[in-house]
Amino acid sequence: MNWMRANPQMLLIVVMMSGSFIILAHFSLFRNKVIQRFMHASRGNIQKQVVIEESPYIKRNKIMNRESLARILRLNFEQKNETKPTSRKCHVAYAKLKGYISLHLMTEETNQTTSSGLTWPPTLKYLDFIYKDLEHGGVYKGPKECKCATNFAIIVPFRDREQHLRFFLFYIHPLLQRQRTCYTIIVVEQDDDKTFNKGKMMNSGFLYANSIGDFDCYIFHDVDMIAENDRNIYQCKEKKVAHLVWQMDKYDYEIPYYDYIGGVLAFTKEQFITVNGFSTMYEGWGGEDDDMMKRIWAKGYELWRPRKKNIARFKMIHHNHDKRNPRIDDYLMQDLLFSAISRQDSDGLNSLHTVRTDVIKYPSHTRVKVRS
Numbered sequence: 001m002n003w004m005r006a007n008p009q010m011l012l013i014v015v016m017m018s019g020s021f022i023i024l025a026h027f028s029l030f031r032n033k034v035i036q037r038f039m040h041a042s043r044g045n046i047q048k049q050v051v052i053e054e055s056p057y058i059k060r061n062k063i064m065n066r067e068s069l070a071r072i073l074r075l076n077f078e079q080k081n082e083t084k085p086t087s088r089k090c091h092v093a094y095a096k097l098k099g100y101i102s103l104h105l106m107t108e109e110t111n112q113t114t115s116s117g118l119t120w121p122p123t124l125k126y127l128d129f130i131y132k133d134l135e136h137g138g139v140y141k142g143p144k145e146c147k148c149a150t151n152f153a154i155i156v157p158f159r160d161r162e163q164h165l166r167f168f169l170f171y172i173h174p175l176l177q178r179q180r181t182c183y184t185i186i187v188v189e190q191d192d193d194k195t196f197n198k199g200k201m202m203n204s205g206f207l208y209a210n211s212i213g214d215f216d217c218y219i220f221h222d223v224d225m226i227a228e229n230d231r232n233i234y235q236c237k238e239k240k241v242a243h244l245v246w247q248m249d250k251y252d253y254e255i256p257y258y259d260y261i262g263g264v265l266a267f268t269k270e271q272f273i274t275v276n277g278f279s280t281m282y283e284g285w286g287g288e289d290d291d292m293m294k295r296i297w298a299k300g301y302e303l304w305r306p307r308k309k310n311i312a313r314f315k316m317i318h319h320n321h322d323k324r325n326p327r328i329d330d331y332l333m334q335d336l337l338f339s340a341i342s343r344q345d346s347d348g349l350n351s352l353h354t355v356r357t358d359v360i361k362y363p364s365h366t367r368v369k370v371r372s
């Protein structure tokens, strides 16, 4: 101890060195958290954020600086298409969900330019740019660190709703990615001048999805329905047909009647084939959803909705009736609904005569054009 008294400067140096060692060890212990936060703040992209969290490079590099971070980023992006190293199943990470989502929807069918110079809703070109890390066709293969339990086909009937589609794509991708699901967005566009036939578009979308991949859950989704809460997990139920809507702004955050199944409806492959898909005979607005409800009951299925009503909450973008989708004549609709169950096994998937005229794979979605 005599050397300490003789060399007070030496003592000071020893104390300072051990102090910096403790700080360094502390940083090293929590480095993953620091990096995660950094990534979250700087990129705001769920897919990339998840990749970073699981990066093996972070474990190897003890000390991080800006350069090594950038290197890790590049390395991970290059690995995008590698096969997944794990067989662990993806589960919903509730802590990573946002809950209520504040939506910015316009009611008028006009483009607006925001103060930052962006067109609102974002243009398709811009959407394709922000979703460029998806596989083309709006395909998301799930978080890197796990295997998806379910592969979803999101089927969207469509014609003349470009603005709605832009809102839809802007909001649906981050939501499904936060829910850690694998999915493909399939927009089925009626490619003729005839009256809109939503049932045919739905069936056609289902058959197309079956031709390109192995899906476990088919979610039939109106293009103008935007979820207000990401805790409403998109899902199918094996024994029941899942209707993901309890509350809609259009109906003062109620649904109009219990058997109402408009908006967002989820079937397993077996369920959709068993009910023989949608009726193809509803040309124009209305009825095809009530017809489907009859098909569901007739085949012995029940309806399922989320337990908590306030998470199954949607906004429908305000719109007028489309010119080429006039309301079906009341008498005709009554007749069709009356004969729904007797027609079920001969009108639907197995009687579909549509022609697929084109398939375009945008980064943000697959557009399937169909002549009715």
Ligand code: UD2
Binding pocket: 156, 157, 158, 159, 160, 161, 196, 198, 221, 222, 223, 224, 225, 261, 262, 263, 264, 284, 285, 286, 287, 288, 289, 316, 321, 322, 324, 325
């Ligand atoms: C209700 C139901 C809808 C359907 C419809 C009756 C809700 C939330 N939805 O919607 O599921 O049963 O009544 O047919 O209650 N579409 C186009 N272009 C068109 C026409 C329709 O893209 O020209 C698509 C689009 O995805 C739209 C969907 O079909 O969201 C339903 O049509 P709608 O929005 O005109 O009917 P709406 O809001 O009364």
Ligand code: MN
Binding pocket: 222, 224, 316, 319
């Ligand atoms: Mn609508």
